[in-house]
Amino acid sequence: MINKVVKNAQEALNGVENGMTFMLGGFGLCGIPENCIAELVRLGVSNLTCISNNAGVDDFGLGLLLKKRQIKKMVSSYVGENEEFERQMLSGELDVELIPQGTLAERCRATGAGIPAFYTPAGYGTEVAEGKETREFNGKMYVLEHAFNPEFAFVKAWKGDTAGNLIFKGTARNFNPMMAMAGKITVAEVEELVEAGELDPNQIHTPGIFVQRIFQGKDYEKRIEQRTVTPKS
Amino acid sequence: MALSKQEIAQRIAQELQDKWYVNLGIGIPTLVANYIPKNIDVVFQSENGMLGMGPFPIEGEEDADLINAGKQTVTILKGSSLFDSAMSFAMIRGQHVQLTVLGAMEVSQNGDIANWKIPGKMVKGMGGAMDLVASAENIIVAMMHTDKAGASKLLKNCSLPLTGVNCVKKVVTNLAYLEIRNNAFYLIERAPGVSVEEIIAATEGTLIVEGEIPEMKF
Numbered sequence: 001m002i003n004k005v006v007k008n009a010q011e012a013l014n015g016v017e018n019g020m021t022f023m024l025g026g027f028g029l030c031g032i033p034e035n036c037i038a039e040l041v042r043l044g045v046s047n048l049t050c051i052s053n054n055a056g057v058d059d060f061g062l063g064l065l066l067k068k069r070q071i072k073k074m075v076s077s078y079v080g081e082n083e084e085f086e087r088q089m090l091s092g093e094l095d096v097e098l099i100p101q102g103t104l105a106e107r108c109r110a111t112g113a114g115i116p117a118f119y120t121p122a123g124y125g126t127e128v129a130e131g132k133e134t135r136e137f138n139g140k141m142y143v144l145e146h147a148f149n150p151e152f153a154f155v156k157a158w159k160g161d162t163a164g165n166l167i168f169k170g171t172a173r174n175f176n177p178m179m180a181m182a183g184k185i186t187v188a189e190v191e192e193l194v195e196a197g198e199l200d201p202n203q204i205h206t207p208g209i210f211v212q213r214i215f216q217g218k219d220y221e222k223r224i225e226q227r228t229v230t231p232k233s
Numbered sequence: 234m235a236l237s238k239q240e241i242a243q244r245i246a247q248e249l250q251d252k253w254y255v256n257l258g259i260g261i262p263t264l265v266a267n268y269i270p271k272n273i274d275v276v277f278q279s280e281n282g283m284l285g286m287g288p289f290p291i292e293g294e295e296d297a298d299l300i301n302a303g304k305q306t307v308t309i310l311k312g313s314s315l316f317d318s319a320m321s322f323a324m325i326r327g328q329h330v331q332l333t334v335l336g337a338m339e340v341s342q343n344g345d346i347a348n349w350k351i352p353g354k355m356v357k358g359m360g361g362a363m364d365l366v367a368s369a370e371n372i373i374v375a376m377m378h379t380d381k382a383g384a385s386k387l388l389k390n391c392s393l394p395l396t397g398v399n400c401v402k403k404v405v406t407n408l409a410y411l412e413i414r415n416n417a418f419y420l421i422e423r424a425p426g427v428s429v430e431e432i433i434a435a436t437e438g439t440l441i442v443e444g445e446i447p448e449m450k451f
Contacts, residue, residue: 027281027318028304030297053318078358086355098356101280102322102364109319121326121367125345125398128363158298170298170315171282177317205317222297228305229292 001196004164004214009039012187012213016152018045019072023108023153023179024052024062028081028225031172032061035189035217036154040065051075051148053104053175055085060223069093075148077101081225100128103145105178111147112181112210120145153183156217157206160190161199164208173205180210189217234426235407236449241375243268244449245334245405248373249275256280256325256365258335259303261375265334276312278330280321280361285313302361322361326368333369335362337376337401339391342438344401344413346374347393359396366397378406378435385437387411387418408432410449417441422449 006012013036022040026032040048041064048071055074056063065071066084073095079085088094099107100122110118119142123129133144155176158169166188168176180186188206193216236244242264249255249265251273257263266288269275277286279301286301287308295306309315324330339347346366349359366372379385387404404411409432410422417439423432425448433440 027302028300030281030300030304076358078360080357090355096356098358100359100363101318101361102326105318105322120364122364124367126363126395128359168317170296170309171279171300172298173315173317174282175318178319224295224297224300224306226300226303226305227295228289228307229295230289232292 001163002208003162004208004211005162005193006213006215008215009035009189012036012189012215013039013043015185016040016043016045019047020045020151021049021149022051023148023150023182024050025155025174025176025179026061027053027171027174029057029061029223031156031168031174031176032056033154033156033187033189034220035215036187037061037064040070041068044068044070046070047072049073049075051108051150053077053101055079055082057081057225058084060221066094073097075099075104077104105175107145107148108175108178108182111149112178115147117144117146119143148182150182151184153179153186155180155186155188157188157190159192159194159199160188160214161194161196161208162214163196164188164211164214165199165204166190166206166211167199167203168205177206180206183212185212186210187212188214190214191217191220234424236424239264240451241405241407243451244410245373245375246270248403249273249332251275253331254278254284254329255332255334256330258333258362260336262334262336263303278321278324279307280318280325280365282316282318282321283309283313285310287313322364325361325364328368328370330369332371332373333365334373334375335365337374337386339386339388339393340374340376340401340404340413341388341391342413342418343416344399345391346396346401347391348396350394352394362396366400369400371403372401373403373405374401375405378408378432385435387436387438389438408435419443420446422447424449
């Protein structure tokens with residue numbers, strides 16, 4: 001067993017520097033690495049490129065980094081729900097690259113899977129395909145999309161063990177498994193850290209080989225963006 | 234009478250077939266889930282990683298780890314499954330999902346769709362829409378026939394940045410049910426009480442009207 005455990009977020013983010021490219025898991029505020037984001041805010045690193053499906057809300061998630069102007073560029077599929085983001089984007093302070101969600105997911109997967117580029121039908125004939133190679137396969141047109149090259153990936157899991165194996169819960173899985181594969185250094189924060197051997201190997205979603213550092217997260221808020229309910233009858 | 238948003242959803246629900254996996258977009262498409270015909274089984278896919286999406290949770294049972302693609306709290310049904318985003322879009326691009334229903338700002342007579350960007354306004358992003366329209370075998374667009382100023386949204390050519398090309402085959406609006414083929418809109422049904430003339434007047438693209446056009450039945 002190779003032990004991947006670090007003490008806390010501070011130790012987990014050792015080596016993080018200005019100007020780096022990061023991947024951050026989550027869909028909306030669901031499954032985001034809350035502790036790592038808080039530590040990035042504390043460290044005050046800036047000029048960051050962040051690859052993440054969304055950009056948080058004004059006072060939570062990546063919105064916290066935006067507020068401190070630590071992010072130079074966002075690579076996302078959807079960036080609504082954030083006024084500060086909008087202000088920085090319209091004023092030109094923030095560079096934004098919008099990517100179809102499935103392409104974003106597959107580019108993350110490709111990064112970790114040793115695939116430099118792949119063809120996808122998404123975005124063909126739209127401005128997303130401008131300047132990109134296109135090619136016909138079986139009578140249909142496809143766009144060539146490339147892998148990323150992030151220095152760090154920050155992911156959040158439900159449970160993890162000391163060997164770095166991860167299990168996700170519900171729809172908090174989303175981009176986390178692919179991003180875990182893609183980081184040169186992947187940091188996993190978990191709600192519950194257990195000893196190796198306590199998790200059933202049959203149930204592991206992300207094998208520990210992809211995780212370089214794992215730590216027990218704390219103080220999870222797990223905010224809900226749109227609380228929709230069926231009234232008690 | 235033009236259809237309400239609920240009635241548009243109700244008409245689209247009649248197109249669902251037994252054993253179909255279906256992805257519903259945000260807005261009117263979400264309402265389709267309320268009108269599934271009783272005699273068929275369909276499963277809803279949410280692209281953030283869920284098959285077998287159920288209704289909103291009972292008050293007090295919300296789970297921050299169970300949301301749909303609109304970031305709303307939802308529930309899972311018996312037989313459901315959860316997965317990552319790459320797996321989710323493999324289902325979509327691999328055509329394992331039989332039907333996509335989504336909204337649009339514009340649709341053109343060759344099946345192009347624009348629904349993600351208005352130049353000069355804040356761009357929020359395309360989310361999963363480009364992957365969905367590039368891949369789905371069946372795409373039904375749910376939309377208003379005209380914009381608030383009365384201008385047609387069923388056009389010869391889209392004026393807004395495209396989401397996908399040559400992909401939409403059916404459109405249900407507040408006025409009509411139309412099919413797209415041979416570079417034209419074919420009028421198949423009209424909303425109850427709406428005349429063919431009204432539909433012609435509200436359609437900028439080429440509109441083919443063949444024979445008597447029946448009213449929609451609910």
